[in-house]
Amino acid sequence: MKIGLEVHVALPTKSKLFCSCSNGEPELPNTNICPICMGFPGSKPMLNKGAVSSALGIAKALKCRVSGSISFVRKVYFYPDLPKSYQITQMEGAIGHGGSLEIEGKSIRIRRIQIEEDPAQLIREGALTLIDFNRSGTPLVEIVTEPDINSEEELRSFIANLRSILYYLGVDINREIKADLNISISEVRVEVKNVTGIKSLTEAAKFEIMRQEELLKNKMEIARETRGYNEKSRSTESLREKETDEEYGYIYEPDLTSFGTEGIPFSEAVFISVVSKELAEGTGVNSKTISEMTMLDRHTLSIISRLKERYSVRSIIHGIQRMKKYAPEEESEAAIEKIIRLVEEGKEVTKEMVLDAAAGRKISVNYSAVGSEEIADMVEKFLKENPEMLSEYRKNRKTANLIISRIATENRLNPKDVAKKVGELLDRYASS
């Protein structure tokens, strides 16, 4: 099974993509408009650099190659929601190419990230179709994946991970996400267009997979077609047979010559500040210190934001610190999660373990086999060499964990075994 996605989300800019109308909450219909977003003859688009900055942030977070210069194309089609009868979008000159997003155990390739303008909104009222141009020209980012998603579960984790990355870039897709799904379980590719909302997206996929499987089981043909999703019946419906690709007659948008991306800052958005604030709340440590201490980049922060739901913040930070110390280049979420899990299980994370995790090998947790007498000697030796630890312990009994972990790491011992011995020895030394 192969699933590819084209996800559209709204960018959180102050103004529309090509004019200075506000990109705000809906007002009265057709009040937030101007000659540019209405496509008046004679008007020309002017590019909103804030949208570029925001999209660059997303491209970076999804590990895309960022083009040194970007350009636009006209996608021509007739529809009442499109006042110019072409949409300004991107192709070769898109903002980012060739990225990836990690989900459990694998990487989903991102083909392209592009910015484009949203058409107006069509409102059906009985026999009438009304047009509200307030939305016309608001900025969208389109994220196109390769067909690397192979199951419903993978689709769900892809969307969950994408959602958290976008969330920390200030893009909240809980509010509005629109996607086209390409689903093929055989040779034939079926497109499900304009699915709105995360829930519908997974439901549409679920239905479509089921439908195609059913057809295959009954030895019936799957038509190459475009389908729509009906939210009420939770099913997909055929819109049109697709003999050939649609003809949009793309040409370069000559009103927007190519722009260099060098001068435009990446959107720092709320990302670092929000995540470190949340971490700070969990640990009591100053949020600035957290970002500095852990040298967190956006990618790592987005991983943290997802893992936070399953692991304690302490384990996450500890695990990531270990990761950064022994394998600073490693970015895979799966590897980081393995290490965090070890921390959570109370294991001491060694350099070997980190390297195993980074290489995708099975992590060997082989502690030195020693008797309890030998452990007692090691503890004794440690306390003699580090008298300050003992005096700390006298003040605060909780530092015992720190002593245990240092002894276990230095001697490659199982911390649980050390803990058994440390208790009595510490109390003995402390009182002497």
Next chain:
Amino acid sequence: MWCNVESIKEFINAEKPSDYYERLLAELSALNREYHPFNLINEGLGKHGAFPFSTKANICVKGFETTAGSKMLKDYIPPFNATAVERMFGAGHFTFMGETNMDEFGFGTFGLNTETPARNAFDSDFVAGGSSSGAAVATATLKYHVAIAESTGGSIATPAALNGVVGFTPTYGAVSRYGLIDYANSLDKIGVMSRSSADSRLVFDVIRGIDKYDTTCSAAEITCSGRSTLFTVKELMEHTDPAIKSEFGRLLDKLGRDYEIREISVEALSKAIEPYYIIAMAEASTNLAKYNGYKYGFQYPETNLKYNDFFTEARSEFGMEAKRRIILGTFIRSESVKEKYYTKALSVRGMIIREMSKVLRDGYIISPALPIPTPKVSEAERLSPTQNYAMDIFTIPPNLGGFPHITFPYGKKSGMPIGAQLITSQFNDYSLFEFVEKWEEGFSMQYRHNLGSI
């Protein structure tokens, strides 16, 4: 003799009778009945500012119906001024006279692709040239007037030459296109027509300069780097009518006293017409897509039709040439042939720009403006579309490459004016005025009409 003088300054400082503008308006109506230079005459002429300027009908003027010469834009009244117009009003000295006649959306060489074509200012049996036909006729018939015109592939140079006026097309990006109703955005340039080079220079200085509303508008400095050599291009001259060739030869003899004249071969320039029309039609077909009866264009009353039938009816009001360009342009953009035409045209255009840039570093390129003597309306009507397109042989290379060029009158042939075209490097626009001002010292055009004389 007022040549080589800014008539703008002369006029502003002159004593004018109190009913000057009223009389001028009456004269304009009479003129328009015979020559049709205006699509629209501003009855408020003279109310704000003094010196009359007109705009080509594809340049938006707030509150005035601006149709680009098309029935599809009937009743379109822009709620904003084009940047060039805004700057003319802002300068304080200029009064809006009206909108000038043109080929529909700028599609034409002779000004005939419109309901009531403008006629040549020297003889109404002859073509005015296009597509800025009305701008040239108004300039040639009005003593005190400048025209804001527009060129995509020769729409300033050709009509200016045929009516014996100066026609200046700036470097692409020197003047904002905001408010220009698009023909082909990567080729369109707003420029000026006037009776003297000095007037064109003055107006150019008013309207040029960077504009946040047009991304393609450039902040580059305009230079005045004179050249001492005049190149003629063999590949272009080969297609010239013998009568024009001999007149042009006499011009070169005169210019030879001050400039070195050399014939060169620039193979690339013989390949300019095809990429020009491919790019222009591809872009035009996307620009005209909005005139489909939904939001813009002819509102076809019957909406209960099938998809294709509705658009066929709604777009029936386009003229023949516009329909031709929509069909060809749409074909050119289609996936199966795009590489072969559109993509290739873009690369040939790049090659032509490189070749011309090299040549223009060492001298101006000079040529006639039109390869044939001014045709009669009846003669031009008989030309096939491809014969029509071939008339642009001299004007297309600088337009395709965005090079500034100017046409200036240098004589008459059988009573009809003839003009030459001078091209220079990008952003060296001022040198063109300098050249023509020097030429005007020894030549002045005698016009048949001088409406609005004081």
